Amino acid sequence: xxxxxxxxxxxxxxxxxxxxxxxxxxxxxxxxxxxxxxxxxxxxxxxxxxxxxxxxxxxxxxxxxxxxxxxxxxxxxxxxxxxxxxxxxxxxxxxxxxxxxxxxxxxxxxxxxxxxxxxxxxxxxxxxxxxxxxxxxxxxxxxxxxxxxxxxxxxxxxxxxxxxxxxxxxxxxxxxxxxxxxxxxxxxxxxxxxxxxxxxxxxxxxxxxxxxxxxxxxxxxxxxxxxxxxxxxxxxxxxxx
Amino acid sequence: xxxxxxxxxxxxxxxxxxxxxxxxxxxxxxxxxxxxxxxxxxxxxxxxxxxxxxxxxxxxxxxxxxxxxxxxxxxxx
Numbered sequence: 001x002x003x004x005x006x007x008x009x010x011x012x013x014x015x016x017x018x019x020x021x022x023x024x025x026x027x028x029x030x031x032x033x034x035x036x037x038x039x040x041x042x043x044x045x046x047x048x049x050x051x052x053x054x055x056x057x058x059x060x061x062x063x064x065x066x067x068x069x070x071x072x073x074x075x076x077x078x079x080x081x082x083x084x085x086x087x088x089x090x091x092x093x094x095x096x097x098x099x100x101x102x103x104x105x106x107x108x109x110x111x112x113x114x115x116x117x118x119x120x121x122x123x124x125x126x127x128x129x130x131x132x133x134x135x136x137x138x139x140x141x142x143x144x145x146x147x148x149x150x151x152x153x154x155x156x157x158x159x160x161x162x163x164x165x166x167x168x169x170x171x172x173x174x175x176x177x178x179x180x181x182x183x184x185x186x187x188x189x190x191x192x193x194x195x196x197x198x199x200x201x202x203x204x205x206x207x208x209x210x211x212x213x214x215x216x217x218x219x220x221x222x223x224x225x226x227x228x229x230x231x232x233x234x235x236x237x238x239x240x241x
Numbered sequence: 242x243x244x245x246x247x248x249x250x251x252x253x254x255x256x257x258x259x260x261x262x263x264x265x266x267x268x269x270x271x272x273x274x275x276x277x278x279x280x281x282x283x284x285x286x287x288x289x290x291x292x293x294x295x296x297x298x299x300x301x302x303x304x305x306x307x308x309x310x311x312x313x314x315x316x317x318x
Contacts, residue, residue: 033277033288040291134287141280 003165004114004174005061007105010076010158010209012052014102017081018094019045020220024084025091037134041095044127051120058116069225072215078154079212084220089143093151096135096190101155103128104177104185111176112169136190152194158209159183161201258306259285263298271302 023042029035056062067074080098085091106124109117139148159179160166170178177185187193203211215221223229256278262271274293279285282303289303 031278033279033284033292037288037291040294130287130290133283134291137279137281137284137287 002059002061003169004117005056005059005063006076006207007165007169008052008055008059008109008117009063011102011105012049012056013076014078014081014098014158015045015052016049016224017075017077017216017220018099018102019043019047019049020223021081021085021094022091025088029091030088034138038091041099041131041134044131045099048124048127051124055116055120059114072218072221073208073213075216075221076208077216078158078210079214080151080154082214082216084217087144087147090147092135092138092143093147095131096139097148097151097155097186098158099128099131099135100189101158101182101186103132104182104189105159105175107185108170108175108177108182113173132189139190139192149195149197153197153199154210155186156183156194157199157204157211160206160209161199161204164204165206256280259289259303260306260309261289261293261301261303263293263296263301265296265298267299271300276306277303 019042021042022038022045026035026039026042029038056064065074078098080090080094085094103125106121106128110121110125112118159182162179164179166175166182167178169175170181183194200211205211216224257280259277259279259282260273261275261277263274264271277285277288277292279288282305285303285305289301293301
């Protein structure tokens, strides 16, 4: 599997899960405006994931296997998205830190040397500006420390180890930024420093870009495969399937 | 005379009302399309874009309602 295809698949899977988790808060956020923003950002990120999946074929190496229909751990998303968020603080930490981390990587793709990524991902940056403003403003208003530290550590792990695939992609010119520059850019954007806790790179899974085992919850996995839709189908339709 | 601005108590401190203006073509003027309530300019921009994005605007702008200087109001000569 080529390193850039693996990275784009991880971007797509994380955007898809982020979009779904945002959408789950479309009627639970602290204000009507925040509800609407959660729904709009969810739609944006689901749309972005579609564009990213569509880049895999022109990249010439689609790493998606048949196990994606049966094994939730086949998805390359972060542990932060494994379960639905139970607090607004989790939403804000994901919105500010993880969404911006994905955007910083998209910037590195757009400014890198791979033509299909340069062209297809550029529009995302304009849409992501509003996700960033939303996340940073809510972050400045204050949230609990736990989700924030978790989001930072997962973002750093997702950027990859100092000598890993993103470092190589940076050296080759495919990405305009390597892991250290990606983190510096994220800190600069959010105007705060990442926590000093070190990532356990020995536990890092290069395919899923995470250090923890686990996978998304069964209900979300069922929804991604259309199984939740079948649950709501009339009995006559269920007999036919 | 300045337009009165309602103070909204939010999760974190006060928020204020922002008017949202937009236009679809260069030939038309910016027009008022609605309003949002937010505690700062950044969040107001994000809320305005999320709330009023269903049309193909070529331009969108927000203004704090208490920054609008009204010359007269309905019922005044």
